[in-house]
Amino acid sequence: MEQSLEDNVLPQGTPDSFLLGALAHTHLQDCYQCGKCTAGCPVAVRMDLAPNQLIRLLQLDDSETALRSSTIWECVSCQTCSARCPKSVDCAGVMDVLREASLAQHKAAKPQHAVVAFQKAFLDNIRRNGRLAELELIGLYKADVVWNTGRIGVLFKDAGLAPQLNKRKKLHLLPEKAKDRGVVERIFARCSARCSEPEKK
Template sequence: MRFSIDSEQLESGAVKRVEEMIQQSPSVCYQCGKCSAGCPVHYLMDIPPNVVIRLLQMGQTDRVLESRTIWVCASCNTCSTRCPKEFKIAECMDALRELALATGKDTPSEKDIKLFHREFLKSTRRFGKVHEASLAAFYKLKSRHFFADVGAGIKMFFKGKIRPIPHRVKGVREIRQMFEAAGYGQKVEQ
């Protein structure tokens, strides 16, 4: 990888947006690598989490927004929990996903992940919590991965982990209000 750095890039809008979203500057990171050390999905990433932060420090936002890493991140928060500088890495990843969608820089290779995210949110909005059976059905229809993970699905069904009939939570109205307040409708359209 090869690039030039200039002060315009360092001041670029993308880094500023991330800073605003997470209310923290990536400059606090001193590159100890503990986030990458503990990341359970590190092996699926093209660049490790600490390098994502490093590239933000150097103003290389395009490379970050185009990476698989931000989509592979499972938001488990191990990184944020263990960070010695208390940098909110998982939140930063979330902010980067949002930015990638907004700027259209999101990588096409991870479209299934984006699809899953969408279906997950739809299901949550509808029932107040996720309904696994319908989520799986919609995801499979749209992604056309009809037979993936079928074995695991059957096992889960017989263990009572997947309910065929959805259960709606009491405060679903309030949850929908939260979705609207966060600008859900516009973002999905984008």
């Protein structure tokens, strides 16, 4: 039987034509485990599951393990796996789908919390400002990591860079914002309808 991401991974009852369209040409069953994705992956060594293993899990209908893996948050989205796949499996695209589903289903791997926190803080920042406010992003990201992991050290990380950036006129205390932030807010609202499922206690 053809396994599809739609059946196995996406939150139940919430098909997203955009997401499925992006992966329309990816057929998980096509993967014959040549390992080219993993061989070219610059961060495979850091992952608990290599990219080809991740695809194999999905073939075997075990999306649960895939969604809880460190792999999807270690991935740097360099697109090498997808570019090199001889069967046109868009492995980097699959990673995106898995990340989105992992977050929506509250299954993101705890040790990778910093990456999750950064991406969430980034999007929240854009929702508020329309454009990235770097210092605000760094502040709120660090606060999230300290609050959720207790890693106080993150507060001082790269603090020494601030004066160096300032000297080079690369720090902006008053960041630019988009003028029409209303439209940004509405775009986010229209795109976030299916985003999160209630957390099961």
